[in-house]
Structures are given as structure tokens and as C-alpha cells.
Amino acid sequence: MAEIGCPGSSTEGPGSGSADSPGALSPSQRELLERCLHALNHAKNDSHTLAALLLITRLCPAAQLDPETLQRIFEAVGLDLPARLLLTACRGVESAGLPAQELISLAAALLAALSTDSNLLPHPQLLSTIPLLLNILENGQKHTEDEDESRSADAQTTFTTDEPLLSDCYQVLNAVCASEKGPEQLLSRGAVPALCRAVIKKQTLSKEKALPLLGRLLSSGVRTQSWYKHSSELLSLLRNISQDFSEASNEARLEMCSRIPLFLPPPGVENENTDFKEIVGHLWASLRPLVQGKIKQEHLGAVLVLSACLLDLFGWESVGNPKFCCLLVNRACVEVRMGLEEPPGTEISLSLQNTLTACYRIMEAAMEQACTSDAAPKQTAISGLSLQQSRQVLGALEEAFSAEIYYLKQVEEASYDDPFVFATFRCLCAWLAEETSCLKDDVIKLLPFLIGYAKTHFNGGEKGLAEWMSKMSISNTAHDRTWSRDAALRYLLPALCHLSAEDEPRRELLCLDAPALLVEFLSSGWDTIRAQSGTEENREPSLETCCSTLLNFTITEPQRVRSDPCFVALEVLLSEALPVLLHKPRLQVLAAYCCTLGLMISRLKPASAVSVDAAQRRWFSSVLQFLRMVLDCSQVSVQWDETLELHRLSLQALSGCVLNQPWIRTLMRDQDWLRSVCCRLGSDSQVSDQLEELRRALEKQK
Incomplete structure (x- = not known):
């Protein structure tokens, strides 16, 4: 069936495909297409339907069918036929004289073509084929049950899974994943474990297509749920990725750094798992030479993002010796200075914003150590750090936070909705919660912005950031606090507590009417507590x-x-x-x-x-x-x-x-x-x- 149009071989998602279309056909080809569609509409049995479909796909490859033609095919055969063909083929039954192998290829090609129409993606019959498609991708065989759920001893069929067939299967799954509720549909139908096994078994196209599909699935709103339901399979996949990472050349590792974070669990999900801790340790072992070496700017961002993600999971425990930890913090701080200390009006690209946000997370992870008092040291985050190394880290952090202050001084109210501005504000607040003696004059001069920014969001003056936060949230856990209008003020409060105890900053806070804002916040919080009457309250x-x-x-x-x-x-x-x-x-x-x-x-x-x-x-x-x-x-x-x-x-x-x-x-x-x-x-x-x-x-x- 190689001559049948194979949309998966030339497209990865709905709406993509060749520029060729029925509109580019000659008059005679267009006439033949119309005759085929007429035959399709008047087919008396599956044999006639299949014959018409074969002619259509030979005349115009499925990936090149325009939406109008796809709609006419759908109206003629619906999704029932390809779904039925797929199920029949998986049961090893021939239909209309075609062997099961050809039936499954034709069914997958039809589903791939129809999946380019976004209106058909939520259709129950198309969604019902997902387990069958996943089984083809995983191992090319299917254990089936009769409608009465009784199992037959010979209900197993093995198919030759050539690349065109697999590409069609991936086309359908990619199209569903890109739809509004597609990730939930794939998760509920077993996509995560099936795709993980396909990659681990090194099935055809699994590295090229299954891994990117899993990455998109795990970066959607089902990430946390996927890890709770299928942690064993995802850990096996991550171990496999970690092994590939360790065996790759430095150049290949640099390319892999941007993909690995997609397959890490949300913080807290697997933190008690010793196997996962071991995997993270192996990832750090492979990542350290990249941090220590000379890296082009185009790759440094991905290295720092991966480092930040690993820090989120286990802190400094698995990172390495104190010297390496200091190097990592220093590289993050240098990147922040280089990115933020630009002339006023310089636009920061989205890729650099992503890198700097990762640097912020590394800086925050280093604060506990750097901000401890020399006179009364407490438990440190980076074990074994000497006093000299601690002071070096503190110096690097001071320079980086000075760059943040410089950047925030330039922010105008029109940019208060910018997520990167919020990330910078939040990072600076985390620093000020620990340290207010350094850069005191600069901090006092920045207070009008800090209070104004928190007040604007608290009063609901900026809606865009709240909408963005809601859209970007990928956690389904009930205990997670969603974005609220008081989020910025909550981050600022520890700093205000420190600053209000000192004369000069307190006078500035009074001029900014900070007490009134605090009373409003307290009143809002009290209203929330009062509304929770009868429920178990938290501190x-x-x-x-x-x-x-x-x-x-x-x-x-x-x-x-x-x-x-x-x-x-x-x-x-x-x-x-x-x-x-x-x-x-x-x-x-x-x-x-x-x-x-x-x-x-x-x-x-x-x-x-x-x-x-x-x-x-x-x-x-x-x-x-x-x-x-x-x-x-x-x-x-x-x-x-x-x-x-x-x-x-x-x-x-x-x-x-x-x-x-x-x-x-x-x-x-x-x-x-x-x-x-x-x-x-x-x-x-x-x-x-x-x-x-x-x-x-x-x-x-x-």
C-alpha cells in the first residue's frame, strides 16, 4: 500500500502539508476527483468505498487534500469506516479482499488526513482509535477483546510497522495533542506509558517523533497528573534519556540540554524516590563539564535552564563540590549582569528572558548560603563552602541584584503586565527578604517602583499578567495557590518588614502611604479567612x-x-x-x-x-x-x-x-x-x- 497517500510522512500537525492541492490539479484530474467523490457518496459496500478512496489518494495525496475535499470525504464515509478498518485489521480479519496489513495502512492514512481538520479532532470515533494507534507505535501487535469482553487465544496480530504507517499514526496523535483538550484525551487513553515504552524499546521513529510528542504532552496541563499516574514509566524513560546524555559527545549534549527539562517531574512529585535521586546525580555528572567548559552563547542558556531545573528538584545536594557550585552561581550572575546592564530602551529577547529567569532561580538557591551571618553561621545550602567562597558568592549576587535594580528602575507602568518584569521583581524580593543592608541606597530609591508595582496588581489594574499566569500554570494539584492579585505584594512583604524597622526606608514608605496598602491587604486576607468558616484553616x-x-x-x-x-x-x-x-x-x-x-x-x-x-x-x-x-x-x-x-x-x-x-x-x-x-x-x-x-x-x- 505504499502508493496510498501517507500524510504522516510529510506533516507533523494539523494544517500543515504541501502547497499542492485539488486547486492545482488539471481540469481532467479535477473531473476524475469529482467522479471519485461521487462514487464514494454512492458506494453500496465497503469494497466500492475502498476502491474510491484508493483512487482519490492516488490522484491527490492525503496530505494535500484541502478542507473542503476532506469535509466531503468525511460526509461520505465519516470516521466510522477508518475506525472500523483499523479495528478489523488489528483483529487480523481481512475486509473487502484486502489483507490486514493494507487495511491498517489505509485506515491510518485516512485518519491522518482527516485529523488535519481541527473540527474532527474531538470526534469520539477518532478518539476511540488512539489506543489502537498507540499499540501500533509501541509494538505493532494488539491483544483485543470481543464486545462481550471475552478474550480469544488467537486474538493477537503482528504487523510490519513501516515508516509511512508510523508517520500516519504520529500525525493523528500530534493533531489530537495540539487540540484544546487533546492532552487530557491522550493521557486518559494511555499515551504516556505507550510512548515511553516505544522509546525505551527503540521502536522505529520513536526518537524522532515519540519523544517530541511526549515533550509536548508533558509541557501541557497534564504534566503533574502524568507523573502521578505513570511515574514508573516516566522514570524509566528519564533513566534512558540520562544514559543517552552521558554517552553523547559534548556537542550532542549541548543540543540535548534544551529537551531534558521537558521530561523532569514537577518539584515534589518524585523527590522521595531514591532511583530518581540517582538519575539526577547522573545528569549532573554529565552536565558539569558543560558548565565548566567554554560554551557558545547560543548553548549557554539551555545549560543554565537545565541546571536551574535540577536545582529545583534536589537543591545543592547532588550538584557537586563547593568549587563547582560557586562556578555555577557565578556564571548565572554574570549572565544576569550582561543581560540587564544594557542601555535604557534595549529590548530583551524572549530566549534571553528564559535564560535570565533560570539564572534567577540559581541565584535564589544560593541566597541561603550567601546571606548567613559570619558571626552566627547556620545550616547552609551548599555544604562545605568556605568563608572565602561564601563571600565570593555574596559578591557575585550583589552585582547581579544591582543589575536587577538598574533594570527595574527603567520599567514603566505600561510594562507592569510583562511576565519577565514580574520574574525580576520576585527574584529581587527574595533577595530583600534575606538581605537589606547591601545596596541600601539603591533599594530606597527603588521603593516607589516596588510599592507602585505591588499596589497596581493588588488593585487589579493589570489583567494581562494574571491571564498569562493562569494560562502557563501546568499544575493540577489542589493545594497549589493559583495566581492572585496580591501575589506581588506577598513577595514584597518580608522586605517591607525589614525596611520598616529602619528610619530612612520607613520614612520613604510612609511617604508612599505603605501602611494603607498593608491594611487593605490584611482586610482582604481576613475576608478570606472568614469565608472559610467551617473548613480546616492553614497558617x-x-x-x-x-x-x-x-x-x-x-x-x-x-x-x-x-x-x-x-x-x-x-x-x-x-x-x-x-x-x-x-x-x-x-x-x-x-x-x-x-x-x-x-x-x-x-x-x-x-x-x-x-x-x-x-x-x-x-x-x-x-x-x-x-x-x-x-x-x-x-x-x-x-x-x-x-x-x-x-x-x-x-x-x-x-x-x-x-x-x-x-x-x-x-x-x-x-x-x-x-x-x-x-x-x-x-x-x-x-x-x-x-x-x-x-x-x-x-x-x-x-
């Missing part, structure tokens, strides 16, 4: 960091607190939140922040003997209840160490509130609060000094 580190930043402002800027309306709104929010948080054990740290922050604001109110409203009374009742609950030794939780300093501040602030608002003493006396707490804790309490200060404040009000 909210971003809200805790937001409270900590507001606490810095409250302690250091009392006049601003007294005059800024946002702190009035904050006080109302805290009075509403604390009574609810009392009963959420997993949110105890957030409750401690709310309690401390509310008391710090209350102590700044002028002295007054006037009676208070019910809302204030409920707030202070909740405060006393919370402090008694966590100070009770029988109820101290694992979060006690995290909240101890907050409780000390709360007790100090409560003393100030008692002095300014005498009615609180009455409330405490009615609850016998102080005696009850002191009896529980004894004299050696970690907060005994604060309790003594509170006792003296109460004595003054007698």
Missing part, C-alpha cells in the same frame, strides 16, 4: 508578616498612627478578627499579632475616664481571654516560642492601656484576671517582669 505567614510590618510602624511612628485614617480602619478590623481567631488553634500566631497590634494602637489613645461602648468592651474581653489562654501552662502550644515576644509586648501595651483607660481595671478586676494568671505561672515565668509592670499600673488606678 497564614503573609498575614503575620503584614501585621509585623504594621507593628513596626505603630511602635516607631505614634503620631502617624494617631492621624492616619487607615489605622482607625485597622483597629476596627482587629476588634472583629481577634474574637474569631481565639477559636482557631492553627492561627494562634496571627491571633497573637492581632492582639499585640490592637493593644499598641489602643495605648496611644488619650487618657479618658469616659465609659466605652460595647464594641471596645468586647475587644478587651477577647484580649484578656486570649492572654490568659496562652499564658496558661497547660495550654502552651508548639507556637509558644514564636509568640513569646509578642506576649511580652502585649502585656506592656496592656499596662499602657490601663493607665490611659481606667475602665479596663474594672474589667480585669471583675474577671479576677491578674491573680488568676499569676497563680498559674508562678514567679519564674518568662513574662514575670511584664506582669509586674501591669500590676503596678493597676495599683496606680486604685
Whole structure:
């Protein structure tokens, strides 16, 4: 059947093909085509239909049929015929006098031609052929079952899988994969394990066509699901790829670097698998000579991207010795400087953006080591790194982050939707979360951009980035946080917490009205917690960091607190939140922040003997209840160490509130609060000094 049109041999996806078409046929050929189509429409049996189809494919190869002709063929025979031919051939039954081998070739050619019409791809009959096509690609034989699911002993047929037939099968699968829900259709029909086995068995065309198809499938939205369902087959495939990578020449390895990341699992999926850890170690062993050698710019990007992907999986554990780790970080930092320190207005190509984003990930992975204090070293990410090497890494990082600051200073609001701008912003925020003493002047000058960027996204002013993030997300796990309008602000919060504790940057933040933005964020987060009533809550580190930043402002800027309306709104929010948080054990740290922050604001109110409203009374009742609950030794939780300093501040602030608002003493006396707490804790309490200060404040009000 070699003379039958074989669309898979000349096309890889829907809509591709030769420029030749029925429109380029001579009048006599066009007339013959019409006669064949007429015969096809009036065929009385499969023999007549097959004869007409053979004539059509000989007259005009299937890949060159235009959409109108394809539609007419579909209307005449539908997808039922090729699907039926394929199933018949797989069962080893001849039809219309044709042997099974020729039937399967004709069926695959028809399906390949029809698959070029995107409207036919979701058709159930075409999708039903996918398992049969996969079986042909994997091994050319099929175990079938009768419709009643009874298995026959002779229901196995082996076919000669020549390249034209295989190309037609791949054409159909590629076309389905490119359709809207194609990856899900292929996954549910066993495409991933079948294609993996085809590659491992070194079947014909598997390297040329099966691997690229798998790459497209695994870079779609079914990536995580594929790894959860077929981790064994995918690990075997990755081991096979790793072996090829190790045996290849350096030049061939450079070409392979751009493809390997497609076949790595999402971080966290296989991290506990010792076989996978071994595979990653082998990949690093083959990758190290490329990082250490001289690489052309056109290949360096792929090497750094693969390095970043491997770092995402196991950190520095399998990378290599400290000297190599320093070299990798240095190469990433140099690339960032070269890419970003261009004259204003220079456009960064998409390929360079991809490379720089990978460099950002390498830089972030190095931060834990580089930002540790020399005086108090902690567990490092790169084991065995000397002090000199650590300082070298820190120096390289400083230069790279200086380049990021230089780049971000040039960004205008019209570019806030650019994903690369967000990647640069996020990387810089990760640095600032660890280190704010370096480049301090430059960071302060950049604060208007950082606050403006976070505020713009938080207020929903830029929709494009959110849409892009949603489109690019390939994770199906329920616990993953999807992109939200507060994402940029969440990344910035740790830096704001550090900067708000220092005079100069705090003054700049006040000029930018940062407290109001933080109160809005806290209010939004509280609305989310309240909406989750009845569900199991999780700890909210971003809200805790937001409270900590507001606490810095409250302690250091009392006049601003007294005059800024946002702190009035904050006080109302805290009075509403604390009574609810009392009963959420997993949110105890957030409750401690709310309690401390509310008391710090209350102590700044002028002295007054006037009676208070019910809302204030409920707030202070909740405060006393919370402090008694966590100070009770029988109820101290694992979060006690995290909240101890907050409780000390709360007790100090409560003393100030008692002095300014005498009615609180009455409330405490009615609850016998102080005696009850002191009896529980004894004299050696970690907060005994604060309790003594509170006792003296109460004595003054007698």
C-alpha cells in the first residue's frame, strides 16, 4: 500500500502539508476527483468505498487534500469506516479482499488526513482509535477483546510497522495533542506509558517523533497528573534519556540540554524516590563539564535552564563540590549582569528572558548560603563552602541584584503586565527578604517602583499578567495557590518588614502611604479567612508578616498612627478578627499579632475616664481571654516560642492601656484576671517582669 497517500510522512500537525492541492490539479484530474467523490457518496459496500478512496489518494495525496475535499470525504464515509478498518485489521480479519496489513495502512492514512481538520479532532470515533494507534507505535501487535469482553487465544496480530504507517499514526496523535483538550484525551487513553515504552524499546521513529510528542504532552496541563499516574514509566524513560546524555559527545549534549527539562517531574512529585535521586546525580555528572567548559552563547542558556531545573528538584545536594557550585552561581550572575546592564530602551529577547529567569532561580538557591551571618553561621545550602567562597558568592549576587535594580528602575507602568518584569521583581524580593543592608541606597530609591508595582496588581489594574499566569500554570494539584492579585505584594512583604524597622526606608514608605496598602491587604486576607468558616484553616505567614510590618510602624511612628485614617480602619478590623481567631488553634500566631497590634494602637489613645461602648468592651474581653489562654501552662502550644515576644509586648501595651483607660481595671478586676494568671505561672515565668509592670499600673488606678 505504499502508493496510498501517507500524510504522516510529510506533516507533523494539523494544517500543515504541501502547497499542492485539488486547486492545482488539471481540469481532467479535477473531473476524475469529482467522479471519485461521487462514487464514494454512492458506494453500496465497503469494497466500492475502498476502491474510491484508493483512487482519490492516488490522484491527490492525503496530505494535500484541502478542507473542503476532506469535509466531503468525511460526509461520505465519516470516521466510522477508518475506525472500523483499523479495528478489523488489528483483529487480523481481512475486509473487502484486502489483507490486514493494507487495511491498517489505509485506515491510518485516512485518519491522518482527516485529523488535519481541527473540527474532527474531538470526534469520539477518532478518539476511540488512539489506543489502537498507540499499540501500533509501541509494538505493532494488539491483544483485543470481543464486545462481550471475552478474550480469544488467537486474538493477537503482528504487523510490519513501516515508516509511512508510523508517520500516519504520529500525525493523528500530534493533531489530537495540539487540540484544546487533546492532552487530557491522550493521557486518559494511555499515551504516556505507550510512548515511553516505544522509546525505551527503540521502536522505529520513536526518537524522532515519540519523544517530541511526549515533550509536548508533558509541557501541557497534564504534566503533574502524568507523573502521578505513570511515574514508573516516566522514570524509566528519564533513566534512558540520562544514559543517552552521558554517552553523547559534548556537542550532542549541548543540543540535548534544551529537551531534558521537558521530561523532569514537577518539584515534589518524585523527590522521595531514591532511583530518581540517582538519575539526577547522573545528569549532573554529565552536565558539569558543560558548565565548566567554554560554551557558545547560543548553548549557554539551555545549560543554565537545565541546571536551574535540577536545582529545583534536589537543591545543592547532588550538584557537586563547593568549587563547582560557586562556578555555577557565578556564571548565572554574570549572565544576569550582561543581560540587564544594557542601555535604557534595549529590548530583551524572549530566549534571553528564559535564560535570565533560570539564572534567577540559581541565584535564589544560593541566597541561603550567601546571606548567613559570619558571626552566627547556620545550616547552609551548599555544604562545605568556605568563608572565602561564601563571600565570593555574596559578591557575585550583589552585582547581579544591582543589575536587577538598574533594570527595574527603567520599567514603566505600561510594562507592569510583562511576565519577565514580574520574574525580576520576585527574584529581587527574595533577595530583600534575606538581605537589606547591601545596596541600601539603591533599594530606597527603588521603593516607589516596588510599592507602585505591588499596589497596581493588588488593585487589579493589570489583567494581562494574571491571564498569562493562569494560562502557563501546568499544575493540577489542589493545594497549589493559583495566581492572585496580591501575589506581588506577598513577595514584597518580608522586605517591607525589614525596611520598616529602619528610619530612612520607613520614612520613604510612609511617604508612599505603605501602611494603607498593608491594611487593605490584611482586610482582604481576613475576608478570606472568614469565608472559610467551617473548613480546616492553614497558617497564614503573609498575614503575620503584614501585621509585623504594621507593628513596626505603630511602635516607631505614634503620631502617624494617631492621624492616619487607615489605622482607625485597622483597629476596627482587629476588634472583629481577634474574637474569631481565639477559636482557631492553627492561627494562634496571627491571633497573637492581632492582639499585640490592637493593644499598641489602643495605648496611644488619650487618657479618658469616659465609659466605652460595647464594641471596645468586647475587644478587651477577647484580649484578656486570649492572654490568659496562652499564658496558661497547660495550654502552651508548639507556637509558644514564636509568640513569646509578642506576649511580652502585649502585656506592656496592656499596662499602657490601663493607665490611659481606667475602665479596663474594672474589667480585669471583675474577671479576677491578674491573680488568676499569676497563680498559674508562678514567679519564674518568662513574662514575670511584664506582669509586674501591669500590676503596678493597676495599683496606680486604685
